[in-house]
Amino acid sequence: MIRGKVRQVAALRWRTAGLLLAVLVIVALPYMITRGGAQQSLTAGELVTRSAEVEATVYRIADQTHDSESAIFHLLENDPFAHAQSIAQSAEKTVPPLLERLRALTADDASQQHLVDQLAAVENGRLALMHKAFQNYQQNDHTGADQAMSDANALFRVDDIAGMIVENARQQLEQRQERATQQSINNRLVLALTAAAQLLMLTIVVVVSERQIGRRLRAEIGEREAVQRSQLIFQAVREPIALLDNNLRTLLVNAAFSELYGVSENSHAEYLDDIGQGAWMDEVLQQRLRDVLLRDRELWDYELTQRTIDGIERHVVINARRLQQQDSDNPSLLLTVSDVTARALVEQQVKELNHQLEGKVAQITDVNRELEAFSYSVSHDLRAPLRHIAAFAQKLEHHLGGEVDDTTHHYLGVIRDASRRMAQLIDDLLVFSRLGRGALRLQGVDMQTLVEEARVLCESDAHGRHIAWDIEALPVVVGDENMLRTVWQNLLGNAVKYTGQRDVAKIHVSVRRDDTGNYVFTISDNGAGFDMRYVDKLFGVFQRLHKASEFAGNGIGLANVRRIIMRHGGQVWAEGEPGQGARFHFTLSAIEPPDAQQWLSP
Incomplete structure (x- = not known):
């Protein structure tokens, strides 16, 4: 929300700056262009006027010189007119200031300055001879005066240089008039472009203003609608x-x-x-x-x-x-x-249930103590009589010696075998009890490694048999490694045991994912199989579907498998058909360690 307000403030500042720039362009640019054009036009007019003034000044110099010469000639011809003497001397007074004025007018042109310098030299020489002629006239030396005037006309030709200055001034005048005309055209073009820019900027300002007004109206409408929705939500909560x-x-x-x-x-x-x-x-x-x-x-x-x-x-x-x-x-x-009245009532009920649960836990604790005492009794108290039975049966056989007939020998063998089976049953029962009470030590378990270990162990107990193993790539799972090792040893051991009557035993181990993403492991064989009507007895303690004379065992291995898989949160089931083999399945969670490789042994 704060960022949105900051963006709105920044956008407002940019729009204000844009409007100020537009106003500056619309107002200041035409003023600057008009002022520049007027200044240029004024400068061009001044240059044109200066060129005309140069031409007029040159003509005045020439006229003043010719008037003085004419007055001197009239005096020499004894045909004086009024003020002839003063006119004859007027050029000496008026021409030098005009030359200075001419220099000032041509100060920006070096070529004109050079011509003006030549004109000044010629004028000064001619005025000097005209002054000499006037002095000779005053001394009645008409011959000397005529010679001075003749030398002035021959040596100092003012008209030629004056004509060059006038011609140069006229050329400059034409050039300046052309530049002034072009400048006027350029000014009109610039003004036209300025007017177009003004129209464009005004259009942009109008369009932007209209958009801003539209956005403001839409924002106000949206705000009103948001307020109305907020009110509806507020009242509906x-x-x-x-x-x-x-x-x-x-x-x-x-x-x-x-x-x-x-x-x-x-x-x-x-x-x-x-x-x-x-x-x-x-x-x-x-x-x-x-x-x-x-x-x-x-x-x-x-x-x-x-x-x-x-x-x-x-x-x-x-x-x-x-x-x-x-x-x-x-x-x-x-x-x-x-x-939270309902929650308070529920909490009260939870407290009561917790109190009841604590009582149940105490009862379960007592039962567990009794089970542990029973396990201890089975482990120690029942083993001693079995050992005594087996030992005294052996002593009895030794005591009888050669008097033992076949029947007696058979009876003593039955006693010893029954004692061993009973001891094995006790051991298996203790293992089954521990599997239900021991804590799970969860870690990453490589199922491929466990299967290989179980396979090697099974082959060592099946000398001389031909077993075809088909083991797929198996994943790493999270579980108790020792317990899962027991699972594989029991399942693969059963597959090897119940295929003992086959020339070639075929055992296949595979894995797949179910709909929930969990792993489903399958062990299938081509062994004796079983009748599906009795499948519920497979995983019971001391439950067997085959005679001990056909296949050895005490019927507790699959019960151990079921207890281990259930403690891992999975399921186990079996499928089979008499004489067509069996398939055992169990599931495990597919949750893997963050880095499965770190759980594997190097």
């Missing part, structure tokens, strides 16, 4: 909820709160103490609620027993947290109530 101000007065309550405490859904500014006929008068609770408002400490799972408006005592759990209102500096309090 079955958990009582109330919003209180900083004085613990109601601002908003939902339907569940109103129904449970008898307050109107439109209730405002009603103190919490006055709600529910004293249901909220608990001083500790009110202090905790004020701490939430003042110190922003959330209230979690405060348990309280209240008598609500319906007169029923309820066990409730109260939670509260502080909220900051956007339109106010004062915080508000969100209060939620959970009715």
Whole structure:
């Protein structure tokens, strides 16, 4: 939520910057272009005016020189006119300032400056000879005056240089007029582009503004809809909820709160103490609620027993947290109530059941002690008589010596064999008892290794037999290694034992996954098989489906398998047909260690 507000603020800043840039482009760019064009136009006009002024100044210099020469010629021809002498001397006064003015006008053109320097030299020489001619005239030396004027016309030709300056000025004038015309065209083009840019920027501003207005309207509509949905959800929640101000007065309550405490859904500014006929008068609770408002400490799972408006005592759990209102500096309090009356009753029942369970556990403990005592008795008290029976049978046979007939020898053999079978039954019964009481030592178990160990052990007890083994790749499982080793030794041992009458025994070990993902291990053989009508007896203690004379055993191996698999949370079952072999299945969880290889022996 905070990130969203930060993005909105950043977007607003970027939009403001974009609008300011647009305004700057629309207002400042045309001003700068217009000002630059006007300045360029003014400069071009000044250059054109300067070119015309250069031409006029050159003509004035030439005119002043010719007027003075004309006045001197009139004086020499004795045809003076009014002010002839002053006009004859006027060129000396007016021409030098005009030359300086001409230099100033052509200061930005080196070629013109060079021509002006030539013109000044010629003018100075011609004015000097004209001055000499006027002095000779005043001394009545008309011959000398004529010679000076003739030399002035021959040596200092002002008109040629003046014509060159005028021609150069006219060429510059044409060039400057062309540049001024091109500059005017460029200015009009720039103004046209500026106008297009203004239209584009205005269009962008209008489009962006319209989009922002549309987004704002959609956001307002979405906000109103969100508020309406929130109100619907707030009222539909079955958990009582109330919003209180900083004085613990109601601002908003939902339907569940109103129904449970008898307050109107439109209730405002009603103190919490006055709600529910004293249901909220608990001083500790009110202090905790004020701490939430003042110190922003959330209230979690405060348990309280209240008598609500319906007169029923309820066990409730109260939670509260502080909220900051956007339109106010004062915080508000969100209060939620959970009715846990049913849970409290269940907890009471659980306590009672736990008490009963403790009694059962004590009983089971006593039974286990009795079983352990029985196991000890079987292990020690029953073994001693068996040993005595076997020992005295052997002593009796030795005592009789050669007087023992075949019948007596047979009877003594039966006694010894029965003693050994009884001792083996006791050992197997103790193993069966320990399998049900010992703790599981869970670890990663490589089933492939266990099968190979069991196979080697079975082959060592089946000398001279031809056994065809078909063992698939088996996984690593989690279990008690010693117990699972017992499973494989019993199942593979049975497969080898009950295929003893086959020329070639075929034993197949496979694994698959069932629908729940657990492993299903299968051991199948082509041995004697069994009748499925008696399948329930297979896994019972001392239950056998074949005669001891046909196949040795005491009928406890499969009972051990069933107990071990069940302690691992699996199942075991069998399928068979007389003379067609048997298939034994058992399941184990497919949960593997995090790294199965770390459980394997190097």
